[in-house]
Amino acid sequence: MTVAELASELGLHRRQRPLQRHGNGTRTPGLTADQAVEAAQLYLEGLSTARLAGRYGVTPHTVNAALRKQGVEIRPPGRPRRRA
Numbered sequence: 470m471t472v473a474e475l476a477s478e479l480g481l482h483r484r485q486r487p488l489q490r491h492g493n494g495t496r497t498p499g500l501t502a503d504q505a506v507e508a509a510q511l512y513l514e515g516l517s518t519a520r521l522a523g524r525y526g527v528t529p530h531t532v533n534a535a536l537r538k539q540g541v542e543i544r545p546p547g548r549p550r551r552r553a
Contacts, residue, residue: 500525505535512536518543 470478500508508521518529518536525532533543 509539
């Protein structure tokens with residue numbers, strides 16, 4: 470059976486992902502307003518977007534978007550250099 474035949478049998482376009490068709494896509498929900506405020510405070514205290522993402526169960530991209538929406542300036546990627 471070809472992909473086109475299988476898609477037709479399932480009522481899908483051959484490029485459509487089945488989970489997205491039923492509203493169960495892979496997108497994660499954003500942060501709540503309270504979480505965004507807390508994330509901004511923690512980020513300004515030095516936590517990374519990766520650590521914040523793990524804390525809230527979202528991606529670092531989602532954290533970055535929430536921080537920008539809060540007006541927070543995002544630090545350059547990478548670890549800060551130590552001064553000698």
